[in-house]
Amino acid sequence: MFQKPFRTKSNTLLRSSDKKRLRSEVEKSFSADGFSLPITEVIGNKEEVYILKLYSHKGDNVAIYSMRNSPVLFEHEKKIFPSVYFLWEHTMLVPSIPTQTFVIQKLANGADLMLPGVVFHPNLDFPCFERGSVVAINTLENSSALAVGVALMSSNEMLESIDKRGKAVHILHVFGDHLWSLGEKTQPPTIPHTFDTHENSTLDKNTELENLVENVEINSSEVETETTDTTEAGCSLEGGDKQSTDTEESVENETDTLMEKESIDESTSVEEETEIEEVIDMDEVLRVCFMTAIKSTLKDNQLPILASSFYRSHVLPCSPPDVNLEIKKTSYKKLGKYLKSVAATGLIEVKELTKGADSIVKVNRSHQDYCHFKVVKREADTNESEEKNTEVQFGVVTQKQYEPPEISLLCGVNAATLSFFKEMGVSKGGVLMPTEVRSLVTEYVNMNNLAEGRYVKLDPILHNTLFGRQGSADVTQESWENVFKILTSKMQVHYQLKFKNMTPIVHKGTPPCVEISTQKRTGNKKVTLVKNLESFLIDPHQFMDVIRKSAQASTSISLLPNSKPNHPFYQVLVQGNQVQNVESILTGELYKLPRKYLKGLENAPKPKGKRK
Incomplete structure (x- = not known):
């Protein structure tokens, strides 16, 4: 839908x-x-x-x-x-x-x-x-x-x-x-299923035990039939009785050893569980995770925050990788009870803003416990914090904090330059960096002994690539820089957007620009239109909220008619001439786009002259 x-x-x-x-x-x-x-x-x-x-x-x-x-x-x-x-x-x-x-x-x-x-x-x-x-x-x-x-x-x-x-x-x-x-475009939380493996394992052990006992009984019955046959054949009864008693003793020994093994396994598993419970103090784990959360991840501008949201988004991610924090295994049993005990010390302030739901409204950052607690940073945490800024699941890309891309120009192999690059093993449609083009030219010149100091001798392939079949027939050599300049100018222009922790985005043509324009509507009122934000992976809905708060003006958003269903492009409308506000937001700390990728800045209102 x-x-x-x-x-x-x-x-x-x-x-x-x-x-x-x-x-x-x-x-x-x-x-x-x-x-x-x-x-x-x-x-x-x-x-x-x-x-x-x-x-x-x-x-x-x-x-x-x-x-x-x-x-x-x-x-x-x-x-x-x-x-x-x-x-x-x-x-x-x-x-x-x-x-x-x-x-x-x-x-x-x-x-x-x-x-x-x-x-x-x-x-x-x-x-x-x-x-x-x-x-x-x-x-x-x-x-x-x-x-x-x-x-x-x-x-x-x-x-x-x-x-x-x-x-x-x-x-x-x-x-x-x-x-x-x-919404806020967040990734789904990772919550593993609780598989019922314990019951199945005990059932498997019981069935294995029953099968072993059945096999032993079958073997014993076979031995008994063999002994009766031997006695009928004239063998001594004493030997038959001795053999049957031996088989019975072996059956009893096997079942006893099996039962002893099961009891030993159960006792060792119980001992291991008690040892783990003794080592892990869940109350201390909860305290460390709570203090780490309020000191490292929870900011004052996020307050007030629901207690359930704080526990899910801040406390649980601070738990150690080898320990699963479970509030039910603590002495408090419930999160609300623990928050009330912390609030009694004056570290936080908890209020019931909505009926039946506690919220943390204040954190006392001058509290003695807050000042003395030191956050333990692991190396894995620092690496994860860098990697988790950009998350990809099921093809959906989200960024917790926008990071501008690295924009670079590329050169594509077309029909005009194919004769040269085919000799170097590059097919038509290949995209190269300018440095790669320079290295391929250098390799070709050295391989064919065409270098003459500051100049390059032009063989038929290189001459045909630079000047065509009928152009400049009298030119037999060119400088190195002219060779590079002419060759790259004849290639197809591409651009690359490289976002952090994402595969680079490569398209034909020159790099895109965010288009900013102004129009006059009914009543001689001006509006500012901003489009092509999606080319830089900027969410137009988020940008609309930011510009509305910054300019204190009404905004709206509409789908551009020429956009494709799989890749929709939107246009943001802001009341008034807001070109300067748009520029300050896109080039500011939030998006950090270079000014050269903004088109239409000349539509900003001219500064009024001083009154005489």
């Missing part, structure tokens, strides 16, 4: 009466499956909820409810659906169906989830749901929701299907689509 750009109809703040209606509908929709949703925590009384009404690319009417700069719910055909942002905070809200990782990319391209794509793992409980229920899609590697849809089969129909064919889920919303791009 949101794979292609949609058309916005209106975006307004939700009234209190509509907010109550939304609360009742959400509670009715998602509390029927036995999951108690704290509705006051989800949609607080003082929480600002915006409703965005739009038309999808197929013409469907959709209402999107947004809170805290991210869409949380959307309504389609009088039914409420959660977004992936909402499901990352409330993981047990709807049943989750696991699939393979490569299937997510298929869903992002507009496909529905087919029954062969559903994974029925033996150690993972398959959820129960009816046909028409709202379900989420995740992977075996990560239990976080990556898609939302409507079940076209019940869970029993999926499990009892023999041929495993047909559509299982009709997909409405996928991570990375245009609904996700309306």
Whole structure:
């Protein structure tokens, strides 16, 4: 539904009466499956909820409810659906169906989830749901929701299907689509599944023990039959009795040793678990992670922050790599109880801004515990912090902090220069750096002994490449610099955008520019138009919010008519002549774009002369 750009109809703040209606509908929709949703925590009384009404690319009417700069719910055909942002905070809200990782990319391209794509793992409980229920899609590697849809089969129909064919889920919303791009554009959290491996291992051990005992009994019965046969043949009964007693003793010895081995394994595993529990003090781990979070990752401009969001986004990432922080294994059992104990010391201030949800509103950075605590930085942490600024999952690229690209010009091999580069093993369409072109020319000249001091003798191939078949027939030599200059001028111009931790982006032509223009509208009012931000991976929605706050002017965004569905380009409109504000934002600390890649700066208002 949101794979292609949609058309916005209106975006307004939700009234209190509509907010109550939304609360009742959400509670009715998602509390029927036995999951108690704290509705006051989800949609607080003082929480600002915006409703965005739009038309999808197929013409469907959709209402999107947004809170805290991210869409949380959307309504389609009088039914409420959660977004992936909402499901990352409330993981047990709807049943989750696991699939393979490569299937997510298929869903992002507009496909529905087919029954062969559903994974029925033996150690993972398959959820129960009816046909028409709202379900989420995740992977075996990560239990976080990556898609939302409507079940076209019940869970029993999926499990009892023999041929495993047909559509299982009709997909409405996928991570990375245009609904996700309306939010903060964060990557899904990594939450591993809890596989039931212990019960299966004990069952396997019991079955192995039973099989061994059965084999021993079968062997003993075979031996008994052999002894009876030998006694009938005239063998002594004493020998037969002795042999049977030996087999019985061997059976007893084998079963005893097996039982002893099982008891030893169980005792050692219990001892190892007690040793681990004794070594790891979960209260101390919680304290270190909490102090590290408020001293290194939590900034004052992020306050107030919900306690649950602080724990998920700041405390858990600070846990050591070999220890899983679990609040239930501490003496506090609950996060709220621990925060109250910390607040009693005066280090933080906790308030209930929304009913039933605690928030951290202040951190006392002059507190004695805060000043004496030292953050332990690991080498792996520094490397991860550099790498995690740019994250890529399922083809979706996000940057926590925008970093400008390195822009460079490249030279492409075309028909005019193919005769020379073909001799050097470069085919048509190859793209080279200017330094690589220079090295290839030098290698060719030295290989054919064409160097004469400051000049280069032109053989037929080099002469034909530089001047053509009928041009400058009397020129037999050229300087080194002229050879390089003429050759690169005849090649196809390319440009390269190299972002950090991303594969370089190469396109034909000269480097792009952000186009800034002004227009006069009705009433002789001027507006500023900004487009082509996507060429530098700048989010136009984020830029619109920044320019609105900076210029204190109304803004809007529209889809350009000539943009492609897979690569949409938007145009940001700002009331008034805001060229100088646009320049200061794009060249400032946030985006750091070079001024030469901004086109239309001459449209800025001229400074007024001094009055006489």
